[in-house]
Amino acid sequence: MSDAIDYLLQARPEAMQPYFSFLKQSGKKLDPKTRALISVISKVHGRTERGFRQYLTRALRVGCSADEVLDALLAAFPMIGLSGLIWATDILLDMDLPEFKPEALGSEPQWHTVGRIDEIDDGVSRLACDNRELFIYRNGDVIKVYDSRCPHQVTNIPQLALSDCTLTCPKHEWQFDISTGECIAKGNRPLTEFEHKIEDGRLLAYW
Missing domain, CATH: 1.10.10 (Arc Repressor Mutant, subunit A)
Structure with missing residues (x-):
């Protein structure tokens, strides 16, 4: 929400609140x-x-x-x-x-090979896989596979944004606990986590 809208909501709540109530109610049957x-x-x-x-x-x-x-x-x-x-x-x-991306249009979700599981160390790795970049969190048998893009405005978060287990989006400073994917500051949505499995010694993710 813009600063202007925030200001109007505070300065003229009697005028602005019915408008926002209308917006919330409209399209409820869709x-x-x-x-x-x-x-x-x-x-x-x-x-x-x-x-x-x-x-x-x-x-x-x-x-x-x-x-x-x-x-x-x-x-x-x-x-x-x-x-x-x-x-x-x-x-x-x-x-x-x-x-x-043109090559992705029309395709159905499928399993993608991220890499060999014995090559993924404990901690956090950032890997590229089939036109998508991922953060992989591993702690022994516990593995999480996340989209590298912030759920706010899909900013591609770089490896340098990681400090221990805290990932901070450089655009609006949303922070995430990489061990759980939960948003812990600024925002209110978790990282996008992909379903994964281990098959024939390979880590696969589904999107």
Whole structure:
């Protein structure tokens, strides 16, 4: 939420609170994916980059696929026009999301080989796997596989952001306990954890 909205909520709560109540109530009969896609389109129509990034992240979090987001943008062409479509696509390219890479479009979730389990030491490793970067936490038989992207605005968190078991996103300083994935400061959402298994001496992750 912007500083301006925060200010108006404090200065004129009697005017602003009914508006936000209306927003919360509107679309309650829609499923989460449809509601999220409508919100994405509304941010493209209004050319609100921060909002577009925020609601695009939310759409992916509630289960929208990259293909569904692209279809929604194309279906909204009569409203957003070519310039709006290009504006949104430029932001998508800047966000560099693995889901939107051409080779990933249309693919179903599958198991990916992260590496040999005997080559993954205790502690935290950062590895690349099939166009995605991962943080691997290992403590003996306990293994966690996380997306390296912050759940806030999908910033790709670097290895240098790790101090002991605390991972800090450099963009907005959300902090995470890498041993659990839980957000411990600033934010309210955990790291994205991928299902994993060990098979034939290999660590596999599912996305």
